[in-house]
Amino acid sequence: MKTIRHCFSCDLKDDPKLIEEYKNYHAKGNARPEITQSIKDAGIVDMQIYLTGNRMFMIMDVDETFDPQKKAEMDAANPHVQEWEALMWKYQQGLPWAKEGEKWIALEKVFQL
Template sequence: SDRRRRARILMKQYGRTINLKNDPQIIERYLEHHRAIWPEVERGLKSIGIERMLIFKLGRQLFMFMETTDDFDPGRDFPRYEAINPRNREWQELMASMQEAVPDAQPGEWWAEMKLVFSL
C-alpha cells in the first residue's frame, strides 16, 4: 500500500536548533517569510528528499524537525538544494541574515545537530 511504502521511505529524522537574532523586528520578518514561503524553496527541499519539515520557536530559539528519505545526506543534499535554483540560495542567505548559531554549536556548524535522547 502507499502508506506502507511511505513508512519505509521516511527512515531518517533530524532535530536541529539555531537562534534568531535578538531583535523583535528581525524575528517578525523571519516569521512573515515562513508564513509565505517561496514556492521554489518548498519544491527544492522536497526534491532533495525532505518529506516533512517543522520549525518550532520559543523566544528566539528555533527547533527544526525533519523527516527525510533514507538516502538523504545533509552534507551532500543541502548544497545540491542551493544549486537547483538561485532563489533557494537567495532564501538561505536571507534566512541566515536573521539567524545566529547557538552557543553549543560545533565550530562551523550553523543549524546545530541535536541528539535524540528519547523516543515513544
C-alpha cells in the first residue's frame, strides 16, 4: 500500500500546566477510542505529534482513500469529534499567521534527502 505524508503545525497556549494536560490527553493509552477510530476511518494509517516549547508538528501518513474534504465532513457529522475539538481549543491556539479559527496549518516541504 502506498502512503502519502502530510505535515502540519499548531501552537499550544504557552502555559506549562496546560501543555502537560494536553500531553496527558495524548499519552499512550489515553487517546479516546472514538477519536482514533475516526482518524483510521478517514484513511489515516499513521499519525504522530511532536512538541518543542509550545509548537507542535504533526506527521500524518494517509492511504489512497484519504480525502481532506471527506474527513472534514465526517468530523463535522461526528459529535465525539466535535466535542474533542472543542476540548482541544482549551489548549491549542492558531499559529500567528493562521486565519481565524484555523488550527493545524500544512507545512511546506523544503528539503528531502
